[in-house]
Structure formats: C-alpha cells, structure tokens
Amino acid sequence: MKNIFPDEDRRHALQEAILQGQAYKLAQEDIAFLASEDLRPVRMQLELLKAEHALREHGVRATVVVFGSARIMSLENAQAALALVQEQLQAQPDDESLQRALVLAQRRVSQSHWYDEARLFAEMASHAFQSEGLGDMVVMTGGGPGIMEAANRGAFEAGERSIGLNITLPHEQYPNPFITPELALRFHYFALRKMHFLLRAKALVAFPGGFGTLDELFEVLTLVQTHKMPRIPIVLVNGAFWRRLIDFEFLIEEGMIAAEDVELFVMVESAQEAVAALRQFYAGFPPENAQAVK
Template structure:
C-alpha cells in the first residue's frame, strides 16, 4: 500500500468516526445524558412552532381512558361472549369475561359523548385564518380517538400529543397530520396540554386521566395558571373515583377548591358550562 493510499484510508476512517459527525446528525450524542436540557427544549419548541404556523390560539383539552371503545365494538364483543356463555354456561372464565364486556358496553357511551362534544366545539370555532378552542387529546385510542374523530368529522383541526410508552401507543387516525406530535417527556407533554388551554373536559379514565386532572387542579388552586372550566363527564363514575366532598369534610381542600370542578352527564351540559364561563363565546 502506498503512502497516499494509506493516508486516504486513514482520512476516510476519521470521516466515518462519531466525533467527526455534525452535532445535529449524531444521534448517539443527542441521546446522551448531557444533552437532556437540549432535548427538553426541542420538545417544547417543535410543537410550539407548528401551532403558531397554523394560528392556533386556544384549545379545549379532552382527557379520558384509552380503554373505552365505540358502542358498535362493545355490542359486537358482548354478542360474541354471550354466544360463548350460552354454549359453556359453567365456564367461570367466560362468565367473568361476560361481566367485563357488559361494563365495557356501559362505558362505551362516553365514546359517543366525547365525539359529540368535539363536534359541537369544532363546528363553531374553525375558520381558515384563526383557530380557537381547538380540540387537543393525548392522541391515542379510546376517549382520545373519539374527541379527535369528532373534530375530524367537522373538517376541523385537532391536536394529538402522543408519548413513547413501554408498549408503544400508535396515534389514532383522526388527528390532523400536521398536529400529531410524539413526546418522550411527560412534563413537556403536560406543558403543551395547558399552554393554550381554555377548558379541561375529563371523561372516565384511569391513572393517566387522574394524573392530568389533579395536576391541572393543583395549578389552578395555587394560581400557577388562570382559572378555566374543569368539567368532569359522568356523575356516577366521578363521584366514586374521587370523593371531593370527603376531602372537604376532612379539611384537606376548601369548598372553593371543590368548586373548581363541575360534574355533568353529557356533551350538552359540558357545552353549557363553557358557554356560561365564556359569556356566549361558545354556542
């Protein structure tokens, strides 16, 4: 090997090395612990730039369970399990599954309520130049899908803020493609939920829904954000899931804190709460 050939090989090896990559092209470097502050900044800035580009000034946040399915699916599941139960009436596993799918059907009505709520809001506030009260969800299935779907059916923009999870959660197909974002950090995702929020409407849900709901309540209670309507849909569920009256009775929160929440039963009642709060801005 000649000196020039050897030098060329050494040069090429240098150019292939990690240290020679442009910083923005070095994924290993960008994923390092030292670059965490930069990654946090990027997760703040990327969605913000997209929302500004589309003139999205305000949002309505919709939370709720990823496990709630459309009524048509719930009825189909119930029919299948009922057939199995008739064929094997003594099977305890099938009887347990029958109980589960009956409950699934009971809760499936909230899918329709979330869908109708998003339709009502989106049909009134979308135009080609300025977008207010845009529906924003966690971008996944269940109640999130229902709300994005309602906006989609009105040909309106809606936002999905998905997040990487151990079992990857795919975005639902009804999010506006240019407003479908994926986060690594829960903190930045929560920040984007609330930066433009003009109301929070929470349907029945589990840990994720409770986490987000209680954080918003804490922020409003401590005046870290302005008061907004906080509406819980589903009286029977919410009165058992979180016993706010008990917290008042035990002196853990004040009556004024409890009054931050309004519990309703359907989309129309939720719209009425927003209408009262914003003095005829909503239909």
C-alpha cells in the same frame, strides 16, 4: 528514513473511517450523543420547542383539552370484543379468566356511550368555537385510542382541525387516524406533554378514565387552585363516576381542601351540557383573550 505515507487507497480508507466515525458526526446528527444522560436538558427543551413551533406555525392560539380513558371503545368495537369473548367462553365455559373477561367486555359495551358523547362534544365544540367564531379553540387530546380517538374523530367529522399529543410507551401507543396530520405530535417526557396540554388551554373536559386521566386532571386543578394558571372551565362528564371515584365531601370534611375548591369544576351528563358550560363560562368575551399558564 522509512516512508510511512500511505498509498492512495490506504489514504482513502483512513479518511473514510474518520468520516464514518461517531466522533466526526455533527452534534445534531449524533443520535447516541443526543440520547445521552448529559443531553437530557437539551432533549426536554427540544420537545418543548418543536411542539411550540408547530402550534404557532399553524396559528393555534387556544385549545379545549379532552381527557379520558384509552380503553373506552366505540359501540361497534365493544360489541365485536364481547362477541369474541362469548364465543371463546362457549368452548371453555369453566375458564375463570374468560368469565372475568366477559364481565369486562359487557362493561365496555355500556361504557361506549361515553365514546359517543366525547365524539359529539368535540363535533359541537369545534362548530361552536371554530366555525361560529366564538373563540378559536381547537380540540386537543392525548392522540391515542378511546376517548382521545372519539374527540379527534368528532372534530374531524365537523370538518375542523384537532391536535393529538401522543407519547412513547413500552407498548407503543399509535396515533388515532383522526388527528390533523400537521398537528400530530409525539413526546417522550410526560412533563413536557402535560405542559403543552395547558399552555394554550382555555377549557378542560374530562371523561371517565384511569391513572393518566386522574394525573392530568389533578394537575390542572392544582395549578388553578394555587393560581399558577388562570381559572378555566373544568368540566367532569358523568357525575356518578366522578363522585364514586373521588369523595370530594370527605376531602372538605377532613380539611384537605377548602369548600370553595369544589367550585373549580362542574359535573355534567352530556356533550350538550359540556358545551353549554363552556359557553356560559366565556359569555361576553372570547377564550383566546384569557391568560396563559404562568
């Protein structure tokens, strides 16, 4: 009978092929398996649990969530961008795309005021709700640039921690450098990220923003309106922006919302007014005693 038992070198090579094979990997180490369609429910659970574990480990019980545009810049960056467009336009004065870029760059300079207000709000709120012990509300943002950076920066400059819930996008959104490193979390699923925005939220402050800000804001309003989560202070900063963007009176006139639904939020014009609105809402009891999302 022919001896088909492999020699030692061949035996080792065969074993090595098995050890390196995809099938032999432990399930938790098999990235291709974890990324498969069948494992989507598991990935969603992992995203929920990883963030929950980190926030619980670091004792985060309550948050003040700050939403707003990623495109609003600091004054320094906005002025630098404007100067660049002006320089390009001098070389190509008839370029229509540069003419449009100039208008937008000028608008970015004027919008930088809201970067400063978000930064100041987060600094004031961090002092009020962490340093002063009025309820341990930690500033939480989407972790990216613009208003998100401003809020994380304000908390950083106050010497307090802050949270950033970043998300993977086709054009990678890098975390801003002011997030507390242990509380810089990244998500794949918008739904799980939005859930973590609200699980500990005891206040929401929305600065001017686009689709993402509107999506997040209206989800909170809907959850409060339908009693899926308890009432929290919802503060819209820059009343002129929000009134032009959303005709709340029209929604009432058309019967799409009840008149009392506009009482779910307040509009303010400054960081000081936003902090005052939170203080007034929680006068007499700390925000961490409020209920969480159901």
